Amino acid sequence: MAVTERLLVDTNILLEATDERRPYHHETKAFIEAYRGLVFPAQVVREYLVVATRPTSANGLGLSLDHALGNVAEFRRMIRLLGESRPLLPTLLRLLAAVPCRGTQIHDAHIVASAIVHRVEMIVSLNVDDFARFSPRVTAVTPQSVKDRHNE
DSSP states (O other): OOOOSOEEEOHHHHHHHHOTTSTTHHHHHHHHHHOSSEEEOHHHHHHHHHHHHSOGGGTSOOOOHHHHHHHHHHHHHHSEEOOOOTTHHHHHHHHHHHSOOOTTHHHHHHHHHHHHHTTOOEEEOSOGGGGGGGTTTOEEEOHHHHHHHHTO
């Protein structure tokens, strides 16, 4: 069954779908290929490029920039890019005032702010606990839970 609601894809879904050595590679790749209504903000693309081109010795994928950009082009055929708009920064700042974060948690807050601005209620991630603090503003789900929900 095709998902009709919009689902915001977290960076780790793209990384997992790219790297055949990762445990959820086949699941995430199939998820991206099967579901319509997937969206991502430009931040997710930037984060993907950072990790994809970082050396494997530094917890990256070790891809060339050309290879990583080719992957982004392929993802964009299946996942709609959300626009970056003026309300994003004020939304992020209001969110941080309401839900204190620090360090890399601010990356997650930015993704949540993008979801809020674009009225996307669910974020698909392999790290749903990273988004728990932002409930009830958004709900984080795994690809498997989306599949299970839509197969009921």
